[in-house]
Amino acid sequence: MAYAGISWSSSGYEVAVLGSDDGALRPTTVFAPRRVEDLISYLRGLGPELFTVVESTNGILDGRLMAAGLVVHRADPRLLPARPLFGSVPAAALAEAGRRSPHNLTRLVRTRGTQTGREKEIDSWIASSTDMLARLDRDGLALSHGDRDRREVALTFDDGPLPPYTGQVLDILERYGVPGTFFCVGMNARAYPEEVARMREQGHTVANHTWSHPMLPELDHGQLREQLERTQDALSEAGGGPVSRLFRPPYGARTPEVLGWLAETASQVVLWDVAPDDWAMPGADTIAGLILDSVRPGSVILLHDGGGDRSQTVAALPAVIEGLLADGYRFVTVDELARPHGTGQPALATG
CATH class of the missing domain: 3.20.20.370 (Glycoside hydrolase/deacetylase)
Known part of the structure; x- marks a missing residue:
């Protein structure tokens, strides 16, 4: 099982991937906003059991990920560190939330998007x-x-x-x-x-x-x-x-x-x-x-x-x-x- 956290910033998206243990499975990778298709290909290459995590300030990406067949979960603020003034919590923190407490995250539904369950x-x-x-x-x-x-x-x-x-x-x-x-x-x-x-x-x-x-x-x-x-x-x-x-x-x-x-x-x-x-x-x-x-x-x-x-x-x-x-x-x-x-x-x- 691999856990991928996706954060955002002014420069685009950052993906951090953790294995089931505490070690990093892959180096952190940054994708410019025009490269979402490359981001999707990267995630799909991590295998069918990938557990992908976003947070509620990243509401524009989940639909494209789910349309590509990826399973996406949302981590809510109570499970995460404080956000910066601009940007989401770090991608590694999102991946760790998935690895540490997957049952506390919400699996998103394509017909509801990031608002699923809320x-x-x-x-x-x-x-x-x-x-x-x-x-x-x-x-x-x-x-x-x-x-x-x-x-x-x-x-x-x-x-x-x-x-x-x-x-x-x-x-x-x-x-x-x-x-x-x-x-x-x-x-x-x-x-x-x-x-x-x-x-x-x-x-x-x-x-x-x-x-x-x-x-x-x-x-x-x-x-x-x-x-x-x-x-x-x-x-x-x-x-x-x-x-x-x-x-x-x-x-x-x-x-x-x-x-x-x-x-x-x-x-x-x-x-x-x-x-x-x-x-x-x-x-x-x-x-x-x-x-x-x-x-x-x-x-x-x-x-x-x-x-x-x-x-x-x-x-x-x-x-x-x-x-x-x-x-x-x-x-x-x-x-x-x-x-x-x-x-x-x-x-x-x-x-």
């Missing part, structure tokens, strides 16, 4: 934030949907950029002349700046979805700030120019404290009211059908262009666009959707 906890966090979210909505600092009197909808895409899916989504949007809003993960934006630059060139909104897709309620104030600021920098550098202050929390997870911190940054928290769970890959027809059955004027539609195999999302997109156009909807970006009624200006300036 659904009730996330629901509790969200429920506790209802009043704070309503207050931010009144102040123009939160949005779940736009004006119900305007027959407009916003297509949004999370977790990218990730070739080839981001490019395929952009091809479809360009073909139909439809704008989108892309909530990008900083690590992926740093890896694929050409994809972000193309989003800008086509007139789409580029927005922040954290650096590593963490559970925000587990971060302290400084760690949250680093996630946002480093992602803003990566997005600004990719193609140049200002970056929207729109922000989408991973998993929609928030607490009143987290929302208060986000308000301090003048970020506008963007949620959604239509979510076909395309990341769980229920089938392209199911994805399209769920969207077309659920959309209302002002809807914010949650889709994904990264984090795993997004071929079903790509396949569903033309039917979604054609169906909504036929039903008299106009597509807008989220910042257009957020503009006050009767104005042509977004509710929140970008910069």
Whole structure:
């Protein structure tokens, strides 16, 4: 049995592998963000009994690992040393957590991802934030949907950029002349700046979805700030120019404290009211059908262009666009959707 811990930092992913005893089985190996396929090949080469461990601030990698047939476990904070200001706990600490107490770790399910087993906890966090979210909505600092009197909808895409899916989504949007809003993960934006630059060139909104897709309620104030600021920098550098202050929390997870911190940054928290769970890959027809059955004027539609195999999302997109156009909807970006009624200006300036 081998135990592989995968950590992340500004430079990419680090893999530490331990055997069943205390000795290192292999030297620590570092993979740049563009080399995830090489990382997967490396792990698969360690044998079928590999026990792979990530932690909850690394929420963008597990889907790709599981799609490759790897068994992935999550180690929660109570089992780990304290995290640094930016980055996860060391890869060796994650591998050791798997070797020392494998039964205390959660085996991830592909249809639930890093949130596996934490659904009730996330629901509790969200429920506790209802009043704070309503207050931010009144102040123009939160949005779940736009004006119900305007027959407009916003297509949004999370977790990218990730070739080839981001490019395929952009091809479809360009073909139909439809704008989108892309909530990008900083690590992926740093890896694929050409994809972000193309989003800008086509007139789409580029927005922040954290650096590593963490559970925000587990971060302290400084760690949250680093996630946002480093992602803003990566997005600004990719193609140049200002970056929207729109922000989408991973998993929609928030607490009143987290929302208060986000308000301090003048970020506008963007949620959604239509979510076909395309990341769980229920089938392209199911994805399209769920969207077309659920959309209302002002809807914010949650889709994904990264984090795993997004071929079903790509396949569903033309039917979604054609169906909504036929039903008299106009597509807008989220910042257009957020503009006050009767104005042509977004509710929140970008910069």
